[in-house]
Amino acid sequence: MSDPSYEIVIGLEVHVQLQTATKLFCRCSTRFGAPPNTQTCPVCIGLPGSLPVMNRQAFALALKTAVALNCQIPGFTKWDRKQYYYPDLPKGYQISQFDLPMSQHGYLEINDAKGAFAPKRVGILRAHLEEDAGKSMHDELAGKADSRIDLNRTGTPLLEIVSQPDMRSPQEARAYLTELKLLLTYLGVSDCNMQEGSLRVDANINLHVATSQGTVATPIVEVKNMNSFRAVERAMAFEATRQFDVWKDTRIALGAPGGHKTTRGWDEQAQMTRPQRQKEESSDYRYFPDPDLAPVIVTDQQLDAVRADLGELPAALRTRLQTEWGIDAYDADVIVNQGRAFVDYFLALANISGDAKRASNWMQQDVLRVLNERALTIDLFPVSSTSLAQLLKTVQQGELDTSRARDVFNAMAESGDSMPQAMQSLGIQAVHGDELADLCRELLEANPSVVADVQAGKDKAIGALIGQAKRRNPNANPNQVRQLCLELIREQGSAQE
Amino acid sequence: MESMSIHELTATELIQRLESGDLTSVEVVRSFLDRIEQFDEKVQAFLRVESQRALSDAERIDQRRRGGDPVGRLAGLPVAVKDVICTEGQPTTCASRMLQHFTPPYDATVIRRLKQADAILIGKTNMDEFAMGGTTESSTLATTCNPWDLQRVPGGSSGGAAACLAAGMAPLSIGSDTGGSIRQPASFCGVHGLKPTYGLVSRYGLIAFASSLDQIGPLARNAEDLALLLEVLAGHDPSDSTSANLPVPEYSQLVSQPLDGLTLGVVREHFGEGLDSEVQAAVREALRVYESLGATVKDISLPHSRYAIATYYIIACCEASSNLARYDGVHYGYRTDEAAMLADLVAEQRALASRGEATALDDIDSPLVRMYRQTRSEGFGAEVKRRIMLGTYALSHGYYDAYYVKALKVRRLIRNDFDAAFREVDLIAGPVAPTPAYRLGEKTEDPLAMYLGDLYTVSANLAGICALSVPCGLSSDGLPIGLQLQGPPLDEQRLLRAARMYQAVTDWHTRRPEGF
C-alpha cells in the first residue's frame, strides 16, 4: 500500500456534538432517541418572529476544547448565517461561524506506541461552533416526493474541528481520530458516540505523486458516510489505491480540467467508495453576520480560567505514568487510552499495592479482559482497586501463585466478593512460610535421589517434587516450593562439608 | 357616558374614567367595535377584528376592577396590533398569501407585555406585505385607505395601525418601523408614531423583515398616550439577544415636563430637492413654534445622509432575503398545490421523453426544487420578491464586499454623523416624508420613487437612534403633515417631552378627518 511513488495527503473535518442539556440557541433538550419532533420550539423550528439566544454552556465547552487543542482564541468572535435550502433546515440558513471562528491555528500530537509512524503534530486549521440540522428520510422517486423530517436534532450544538492536511497515511488518520476522541472524552465535552451521530467524520484526501517533472497533486476527494474510525482507515487506504490507479490512467492533476474536487461515499458493505450525488444546493452560501446575535467577547481572564480548569490531558498523563511510575511508553499508552477513570483505577492500584508494573500488567491483561468480555466500563467493574491491590500484595509476597491468583481474581470479578471471600469459596488458602518449609523437608526426605541429582548440579530434578507438593497441598506455590527445596538442599550440603 | 364621544377621549383620559368607574371596559371596547363596524368597511385598517374575545376580556377586566383586584397599566383599554406581530392562537399573516393561514403557537414579547398590562387586543391591522412598502398597497389581503381622503394611501408599512387611530377605531396601536414604517403612516394619517432606539423594545415575535433595523413602536393620538404605551412595551427581554438591558424610564411621568433650553438641529440636506413646499412650510412653522417656546434652532449637516437610501435598501434587502428564506412551503405557511405540480412535472417529462430530449430531461427540476420555486413565486407578492432578489444578489459571491460590506461601512459613517450632531444639538427636527399621502396606485408602478419617500426616515434605523412623528399641519388638500424629531439613542423621554411641548401650544393633534 505504501507505494513509494506517491504520498497520501489527508485532512479531516470532525463534527462533534457538545454535551449540553439544551440546544445551541433555544432551551429544547438535546436528548437522543425521543419520538420525532417532540424536542422542538418556535426557535429551533424557525417559526416566524422567533429569535436565537446563545447557550453559554455550549460556548464554554467549545472554548475548553479549543484551548486543549492549543488553538489561538480571538477576543472577538461572531455568528454568521450559512444559507441554503434543504427541508431539514427550517430557517433556510444554518447559524455557523465563517470568517471569525472562535478558534484557529491549533494542533494535536499523535503518536503510535508501536512505532508505526513517527510522532507528529497535526495542525488544526480552525474549530468553530454551529447548529446541527434536522434529519430527513427521503423517498424521492421520479414523480414522487415523500420525505419525513425530524427536527429534534435541529439546533444541537456542534463543534466543527478542521485539521490541516497533515496526515500522510490511513493509520495517521485513524490515530488522529482516536487521539481527538480521547481528548474530547477526557475533557468531558462530548460522548463521541458515532452511532448516535455525536461524532461525524468527513475526510479530504488526495495524493502527491512523484513524477519526472516533480511532485503532482491529484484531485481532492471528499469522503463521507464513514461510520467508524476503522471505516475511515479503510476508506483512506481504498481511496489512495483508487486515486493512484486513476492517476496512472488519466494523469489528471488537481485544478486541471476534470480535476475539481468531488465527493464520494464509503460503502461499508462493499468496502469501497462510490461517487455521491451533490446535494441540491448552491455552493454559494451567501454567508453574512447574523443580525439576531451579538458577537461573543472572550477575555484573557476567561481563558485563564479555562486553562486552570482543563485537568490533566492524555499526553501529560502518558508522560507522568512513565516518569513517576516507571511504566513503559506502550503500557502507558494502553492505560491512558482507556480513559480517565481507568487511569485513576490504575493509579490507586499502583499506589496501594506499591508495585506499578504488576498493577499495569494486571490492568492490561486481567481487568481489561473482563471489561471487554462483559462490555463494562471501569466505573462498573465489581472489584475495587483496594481489593485488587490486596490480591496483588498476596501474589507479591509469594503467598499465592499467579495462576491461583487469577482464579481468585475471576471469582472476585464474577461475584464482587472480597479476596478472602473469594479464596474461601474456592477453597484456596495462602500457604505460610513455616507450613511450606515443613512440606518441603518431608518431600526431600522421601526423595533422596532428587536431592542427590540436585547436589550433582541437576537443579531441574526438583521438578519431580513440585507435582507431589501440589498433590499434598494444592495451595502450594510452585515457585516457592522450588526455591525452598533448593535452599534446603544447599543448607544440607553446606552442613555436610 | 354617551357612546359617540368615547372614541374622542385620549387613552390617558379613558384610563382615568375606567379607574373612576365612569366607564366600564365593556363600554369602551363596544364603542370602538361599533366604530370599526361603522367605518372599517371604508378604511379597511383591520385584517381581523377580535370582537368576541375583546368583549369577554373586557368583561373579565371589569369584574376584576369591581372586585377590587389590582389591574395593569392599560387595563380594559383596546389596542390594535399590526399583523406582523405574533399573537398566540390568532392568525398572524404579514398581509401575505404566504402566511394567510398561519397561526403562531406563541405570543410576541410585546403581546405578553400588553396582556400583563391588561390591555384588550381588539384586532390585527393591515400593512404592506412583510412590512415592505410605504403605502400598505402591497398587502395581498386588503387595501387600506387614508381616512383623510379615501382615495389616498395611509402610508406604510404600518398603514392599518395609523389609519385605525385616525378613524377613531382604536385609541392605541402598535406597529413596526424598519425604515419609517411607523413614522411615515403616522405623518400621513395625522397621528403620533414613535420608532424606539434599536434594542429598547423586544423583537421576539416580530416577524422579521430586516433584523438589524426592525423595531416595534407605539402609535397614538397624542404624546402622553404615546409615552404610556411605550412604557408598557419597552424593557429588557432575555429572548432577544439584541435587547438592551436597562431600566425603563417612566415616560408617562416625564412626558409632561417641558424642556428648558432645548436646541433643535435642522439638517441642511433635508430641505433640498424633492421636498414639497407645503411640507417645508409646515415644518418651518413648527420650528418657529419651538423658538417661541424658548428653543434654539441650529443648522447642522449629516453629510452621509445622501447615501442613506442606497445603504438602507442594500442592508434591508440582504437581511430580508435571508429572513424570508424560511417560507419554503416545507414546515408551515403556503405550499403550492402539490398534486397539480407533480402532474405538470410528469407531463413535461413525458413530452421531453417523447421528443427524445434526454439532456433537457436531465435539467428538469426535482420535485423538491419545483415545490420551493412554485411555493415562493405564488406565495410572495411582487415587492417582496423584488427585495429578496436584490438582497440575494447583493450577498452573492463576488458582490458581497461591493454591496453589503460597503453598506455596513456607510452605515457606521451615518451613525457617526448623528453622534457628532447630537454633541451640538439635543434633537434633530425635520420632515417625516417629502410629501403628504399619495393617491392610491400613484407609486405602485415606480418602486424607486417610493423608495425615495423614505429619504428622511431610514437614517434613524441605520443609526439605531430614536425618532417620532408629530402632526404639524394640513396641506391645502387637507392632508396631514408630520414633523419628525430624532433623538440620541435611548433618549425617548426627550423626544416625548419635546412633542408634548409642541402639542401643548398647537392643535394639529386634535384635528380629525371629516366624516369620522
Ligand SMILES: [Zn+2]
Ligand atoms: Zn427549540
